[in-house]
Amino acid sequence: MTWINKYLTNDEMKKIEETISRVEEETSGEIVPVIVKRSSAIGHVPLVLTLILTLVFVLAEIPYSDWLWVTPWVWMWFPVLIVIYGVSFFLAKLHWFQKVFVSEADEIAQVHQRAQLEFYSNKIHRTEAGTGVLIFVSVMEKKAVILADEAISGKLPPDTWNNLLKDLRASLHDGHWHAAFTKAIETCGQHLKTHFPIAETRKNQLKNHLVVKE
Structure with missing residues (x-):
């Protein structure tokens, strides 16, 4: 998928994955960043x-x-x-x-539907303690979504994610994709380790990968 190199180099993607591994050393939470080329249907x-x-x-x-x-x-x-x-x-x-030729309302609805699909297809809902977080970006629509599993949602108010999304979108808009994802992952990790510190028997339940899809 060479299109992603317009936004992130291979080295930058590797550094994002290293950030995930480093952040998850301090929390039992699981962070999964996903970038898709588009979410909206364009067949028409x-x-x-x-x-x-x-x-x-x-x-x-x-x-x-x-x-x-x-x-x-x-x-x-x-x-x-x-x-x-x-x-x-x-x-x-x-x-x-x-x-x-895709309306704003359709974009919002289809981006959220795609985010939910990625949440389940990447098995973020399958963590033992319900501590998975999806950081989702859809390129064509220039929209981002953060979905947190049940245990995290019960601990952190919606404003936590709204503020994180605001900073993420601003950095993406400025073209600083590597910095945007790194900061979002680190900020997410700070919130997670407060409520979900690393467990003594902690095992990595999800791969520390940056997921890129069409």
């Missing part, structure tokens, strides 16, 4: 672009309609529509168009 984007570009083309050809809509020129509409769809399919792959 090529069709929407095709309709828009076709409408623009129809409006543009109105002055020439007297001869474009008669034989043999009328048959040119079929290859024109195929070309328009091909252009739309290409444009739909671009981040800007994907962002434009």
Whole structure:
């Protein structure tokens, strides 16, 4: 997944994983950072672009309609529509168009759904004491979510995560991805070790990996 290297180098990703290992030496909590390329469905984007570009083309050809809509020129509409769809399919792959044609409400809903999916698919809910934390970032939507398991949620108020998210989003917006994740993990660890200090028989239940997905 070479796209992630636009935001983090391989060395920076390794350092993030080292930060997880270091932080978890002081707490029984488990921290899992996840970055996905996008959460929102974009299958509708090529069709929407095709309709828009076709409408623009129809409006543009109105002055020439007297001869474009008669034989043999009328048959040119079929290859024109195929070309328009091909252009739309290409444009739909671009981040800007994907962002434009997904509403803010849909983005928020689908990012939270994807965060919940990653929470369960990465088995963060399977820790023995319910002390797993997901730090989730969806790149296309430029949104972040933090989900804490039941035991942690009962100890820490929502403002704890809201403040952490505020700092995380600000650093990501400034392009400081390595610093953003490092600080978020360290801050999360500070909160966790207060309520969930390291146990004498503590075992690492989740891999200390930075998870990157499409």
